Amino acid sequence: MTVEFIGLWIAGFLTLAIFSFLYRDNVFYKIAEAVYVGISAGYIMVQSWHDVVIPNLLIPLKSGNWLYIIPAALSLFMLAQLIPKIRWISRISIAFVVGTGAGYGFVTYLKSNLFEQVHSAIYPLWSGNIWTSLGGVVLLIGTVTGIFYFFFSLEHKGVLRIGARVGMMFLMITFGASFGYTVMARISLLIGRIYFILHDWLQIVK
Amino acid sequence: MKRMIPLFITFASGFLIIMSFFIPHYPVGELTNIMKEWYMVVAVFAMILGILNLFKVNAHKLIKLKPGWWYALILISALIFMVIAGWIGGMEEGSWFDFLFKFVYTPLNATMFSLLAFFVASASFRAFRARNIDAGLLLIAAILVMLGRVPLGNLISSYLPLIQSWIMEFPNTAGQRAIMIGAALGVIATSLRIIIGIERSYLN
Structure with a gap:
C-alpha cells in the first residue's frame, strides 16, 4: 500500500464527507469541517512563518541586525492581546499595522483604483469598428452613470436621478455577469471534484 | 497616554508611507522599505493571534466538555499536527x-x-424572478454569461459566446469601474481619517 494510495482514500473520504452536507448536516460533514479549519489554520501559520517571519525577522536578527528587535517587540506586543492584564500593549502593534496599512491603502488606491481607472475611461470613442465603438460609448456612459449612483452628497433628483437610475441598471448587469461568472467557476470546481472521485480515486472513468 | 502613543504611531507610520511615494530617496525610501518588512512580520503575528484565539476557544470547549467537544478535539489535533509537520518535518x-x-x-x-x-x-x-427591470437585467446578464461560456451556448447560437464576451468587456467593465472608483474614494477618505486620528475605533 503506497502513500499515494492512502492519500487518495483519505482525500476521497473527505470529499464525500463534505458533499454529504447536501443531504443534511451530519457527523461526517462536521468531522471534515473541523479537519478543514484546523489544517487550514496550521497551513497558513507554517507557510507565513517560512515565507515572512524567517527571512524578514529571524535571519536579520541572527546576523546581528539589532534594529530588528523593534518588529520582534511589536510582534510580541500583538500577542499580548491574549493576556487581559497587559492587553493594552497590543494597541501599539495594532496602531503600527493600521497606520502603515492606511498609508499604503491611501496611495495605492489613489494610484491604481482612482487615477488609473479614470485614465482608462478617457479614450477616443471611434475605433474604426462599429461594435467596439458602441461598446466604448456604453463603457463611458456606464462608468459615469455608475459613479452618479454612488454620489450621495446630493439628493437623487432631476438629472442626477436619471443618471443614477441608468447607473443602477449598469450595476445590475455587472452583478448579473459576475454572478454568472462565479457560478461557472464553482461548477468547474464541482466537475473537478467529481472527476477526482470517478477518475483518480475509484478509477471508474478512464 | 495609552491612547496618545498608539495615535502618534498610526500618524507617523501612515505619514511616512505616504511621503515615501513622493520622496523615494534616502533616508525616507530606505526607512519605508524596512517598515514594509516590519509591517509584514507584525501582520503575520496578527494572524497568528487569530489562530491562537481559535485554539483557545476550542481548548476551552474541550476542557469544559461542552456539546460538540470532540469536534474541538479534532480541530485542535489537525491544527497541531499540521504545525508540527511543517515546523519539524519541513515543507519539501x-x-x-x-x-x-x-x-x-x-x-x-x-x-x-x-x-x-x-x-x-x-x-x-x-x-432570478424578474419582478422588475433591475432584476430582469440581472437575470438576462447572468443567463447570457453562463450560456456563453459553455459549449451548449455555442450549440444554441454561435452569437452567444460573442454576446457573453461583449457583456463582460463593456457593460460589466463599466459597472466594475464605477464600483472601483467609488470604493477607492471610500478607502482614501477612511485612510485619511485613520492617519489624522479622526477614526479611532481600532483602539477599542
Whole structure:
C-alpha cells in the first residue's frame, strides 16, 4: 500500500464527507469541517512563518541586525492581546499595522483604483469598428452613470436621478455577469471534484 | 497616554508611507522599505493571534466538555499536527506537510468551494424572478454569461459566446469601474481619517 494510495482514500473520504452536507448536516460533514479549519489554520501559520517571519525577522536578527528587535517587540506586543492584564500593549502593534496599512491603502488606491481607472475611461470613442465603438460609448456612459449612483452628497433628483437610475441598471448587469461568472467557476470546481472521485480515486472513468 | 502613543504611531507610520511615494530617496525610501518588512512580520503575528484565539476557544470547549467537544478535539489535533509537520518535518516534497497539503487541505478546500455551486443554484432560483427591470437585467446578464461560456451556448447560437464576451468587456467593465472608483474614494477618505486620528475605533 503506497502513500499515494492512502492519500487518495483519505482525500476521497473527505470529499464525500463534505458533499454529504447536501443531504443534511451530519457527523461526517462536521468531522471534515473541523479537519478543514484546523489544517487550514496550521497551513497558513507554517507557510507565513517560512515565507515572512524567517527571512524578514529571524535571519536579520541572527546576523546581528539589532534594529530588528523593534518588529520582534511589536510582534510580541500583538500577542499580548491574549493576556487581559497587559492587553493594552497590543494597541501599539495594532496602531503600527493600521497606520502603515492606511498609508499604503491611501496611495495605492489613489494610484491604481482612482487615477488609473479614470485614465482608462478617457479614450477616443471611434475605433474604426462599429461594435467596439458602441461598446466604448456604453463603457463611458456606464462608468459615469455608475459613479452618479454612488454620489450621495446630493439628493437623487432631476438629472442626477436619471443618471443614477441608468447607473443602477449598469450595476445590475455587472452583478448579473459576475454572478454568472462565479457560478461557472464553482461548477468547474464541482466537475473537478467529481472527476477526482470517478477518475483518480475509484478509477471508474478512464 | 495609552491612547496618545498608539495615535502618534498610526500618524507617523501612515505619514511616512505616504511621503515615501513622493520622496523615494534616502533616508525616507530606505526607512519605508524596512517598515514594509516590519509591517509584514507584525501582520503575520496578527494572524497568528487569530489562530491562537481559535485554539483557545476550542481548548476551552474541550476542557469544559461542552456539546460538540470532540469536534474541538479534532480541530485542535489537525491544527497541531499540521504545525508540527511543517515546523519539524519541513515543507519539501514527500514530507508530512506536503502529504497533508496534497491529500487533505487541497481536496477539502476545492470541495468546500464546489459545494457552493449547489447553494448558488438554489439562491439564484430565488433571486432570478424578474419582478422588475433591475432584476430582469440581472437575470438576462447572468443567463447570457453562463450560456456563453459553455459549449451548449455555442450549440444554441454561435452569437452567444460573442454576446457573453461583449457583456463582460463593456457593460460589466463599466459597472466594475464605477464600483472601483467609488470604493477607492471610500478607502482614501477612511485612510485619511485613520492617519489624522479622526477614526479611532481600532483602539477599542
